[in-house]
Amino acid sequence: MKKIRNFCIIAHIDHGKSTLADRLLERTGTIQITEGQMLDDMDLEKERGITIKSHAIQMEYQHGGETYTLNLIDTPGHVDFSYEVSRSIAACEGCLLVVDATQGVQAQTISNLYMAIEHDLEIIPVLNKCDMINAMPEEVEDEIVELLGCDHSDILRASAKTGEGVDEILEAIVERIPCPTGDEDAPLQALIFDSVFNPFRGIIAYFKIVNGHISTNEQVLFVNTKKQYQADEIGVLKMDLSPRKELHCGDVGYIVSGIKTATEVKVGDTITSVSNQCKEAISGFEEVKPMVFAGVYPIETEDFEQLRASLEKLQLNDASLTFSPESSVALGFGFRCGFLGLLHMEIIQERLDREFNMNVITTVPNVSYHIFNKHGEMAEVHNPAGMPDAIEIEHIEEPYIRASIITQTDYIGAIMKLCLSKRGELVKQEYVSGNRVELHYDMPLAEIVIDFYDKLKSISKGYASFDYHPIGFRPSKLIKLDILLNGEPVDALSTLTHVDNSVYFGRRMCERLKELLPRQQFDIAIQAAIGAKIIARETVKQVRKDVTAKCYGGDISRKRKLLEKQKRGKKRMKEIGNVQVPQKAFLAVLKLD
Template sequence: MKNIRNFCIIAHIDHGKSTLADRLLEYTNTVTQRELQSQTLDDMDLEKERGITIKSHAIQMDYELNGEKYVLNLIDTPGHVDFSYEVSRSIAACEGALLIVDAAQSVQAQTISNLYLALENDLTIIPILNKIDLPSANPEEVTDEIMNLIGCEYEDVLRVSGKTGEGVHELLKQIVKRIPAPVGDPDAPLQALVFDSVYNPFRGIEAYFKVVNGSIKKGQRIKFMATGKMYEADEVGTLKLKQQPKKEILTGDVGYIISGIKDAREVKVGDTITTFENGAEAPIEGFEEVKPMVFAGIYPIEAEDFEELRFSLEKLRLNDASLVFEPESSAALGFGFRCGFLGMLHMEIVQERLDREFNMDVITTVPNVSYHGYSKKDPDKMILINNPSEMTDPVLLDRVEEPYIKASIITKSDFVGPVMTLCIEKRGEIVNQSYLTSDRV
């Protein structure tokens, strides 16, 4: 276990995390020259086209330093704020994080919010200055910003270029040196944290997990604690570019399990896997239910495709734990689903994926939020109002409550005035403001 290192990569959109992940795979000989393509870990066409990472991906690398062999488990995470739930799950399965900052663009908002997620989980942070080969790079100034942000020393900030590969060998050494090995009890009952799952049409659902305590063997009877369902572990293994079956996955390691699960609702991301006999008493803590921010109705164009749409959404939810949906009906559109998304980009991606991966033609309504109404007859009973047609006569209503949020806005100090004006126009109330760096508020 002392030779395992689990780490994830956090960064703002377009700061080069997928490119750096490519170099790590190449320098540890995990993929051959022939298999290597740009953004190797982004396997959806949609990710390649838009140049964004939508899913977290896990991959295992072998690395040798001073004659000792190490196993590095890298979890590549999305950069966009709409996928911050994916990032939080990946962080929960790691002991360290690489914080990547673009030397030309300096520290951005998303870098800061992901950094806070990592610090809450007590991860060891390795700050990295990427894209130092660019003519517009400004390494000295950006290094100062990073030092201000996380309070590290000048020497701690590593300088690499994901494109040319400069500094990547040094980075691998530092990962082994700085990130702590996983802590766990190999003799305790099995506790494994599910941080992702995918649907395989031939073999059912594959769940990706990190073993926190104990170990998991092929053929063992296992139990998912949140749903209480029992299965047999048909196959367990580690995640190289292709899956590699193993007899047993030990404490601290990351792997996958296939147990012939057909129903998408039976695997919950964030669940704990334990053994059927002498199982763990309590699940692993620290996972939260996801909170959707944007709601919209999704309806099939043909009414008879309703069940088909339900299956598609369930399969999609396996791969995207932040998607929440429930059936609803509308006078104009018939039967459909009311879906909750983390943001507008998330909604757009889900729509695209329904079309590409499941051939579903759907109509999406204008995004809105739900209101809580209370009638005068029974002021304690709450009526959920999802769309305007459900609104009762205002005369009968005692009060209506609308959702509001507590938002942290990170901006350059030049724009404080206009941002404040915008918030006040939208009935915002300012709580406080603080300067993170000299030009970040």
């Protein structure tokens, strides 16, 4: 155990985390870098420059005549995957805090850093991209010193691109990060920090042994799911899986036991031995809860079963995706899917298109609400169509988040205005350094799921960084807004909105639908209603034939007779006619600003 070092790298998106990981692997001779990034192997990861799926890899490093085993447990950088980050951090004893010398400290760096401090990790600050022309090493070093309370001499300057400073980082990992602590003779206690799906071998779980040891063919128990398996194969994680007969306290490895269902392996669960069980699970385990919900429908109705199969395969790779069948009058049969956040939703859509060639329509994303009835019973609702009648509702609670925005002082006014328009409440404002300020806001999650991040980026010219974490549910004045066409509600167009925005939103929806609905042989009344009260109305005028064209001169009663006859026909047509909502009208309402 004295020769093992377990560490992770935490950084904001685009601060060079994956490039630095590749340099460490190259310098320790673990792999030969042939092209691009080796750890981020998904096309989407390479294109967007983000880590979606975390990886773990073992390196051998010679230092002072001794061979050290370094386990790098990589973490995703985006806020949507913060639970995975917390479990990866829990499996380490130290971390490299990578900060871009051209950008300085940003929001996610801070939130992941606090997580690392909570787990008592040894933090090694690394200033990356020092070779860039626009680097500001002195200023950014001051920010790091202020944040961590460390000395200037503790900060390592490096460039992951050129490889400068990588040897110093490897030496610091061995000298500064403590070796794992644990009892080799205690009952087995291992923390699962990730899992991957292999089509031939099932789910492969990655774990770190906190206490005890594990050997091949041992019967093991997953504490939180209460499932028992046989360890068909165990081993360590090189670039490929490398089998071993036994793994000991402090080791990071994998277990293959033929598990076929993604939901049976949960990140954060504890593995123990059936014959010699540990007294308690490792603390910190949580069920991953989806935050954002949206309906996913196939464009062609006959692709419904194919969409189900595609979602099931995606769920094997990504256990945080949840879905259940639902139907809509406007869109037919589809699925209500739960995502960790907007980026997660975007990635799932992209993967459905690329990996499974599925063309889908995604409805407007919404969040889950807690609805309390007059008897004090609570129901969780993800879809406005599932709302009970307004008379039965006592009150509604919606999820709130604590948002942290770091920006330059020039943009404070515009950002505060944006947050206030999204029902945000300022909690505190503090200066990080010279002209950079951190704003903390409490906001409803529903207000940020559509276009908040895009607007924030445009008003701050791309300089603001944004991070958030859920802080629970709060009572809110929410109402269901229905859209009626000729008195018939259209389920797929109903939304939950705040009382203050409802009239404006209803009016905008009616105006937009009026532009997009095709004219019929009868008038179409488009109404926005809250319960029985109509708050806005537009009319799509009927297509008329000029029945009086053949009357030239003569008595007025002839014209009147023909118009009355046409009126009766239109009335009868309205009774039997129904309005089809075209797909483009439906999608345009979702993009309503």
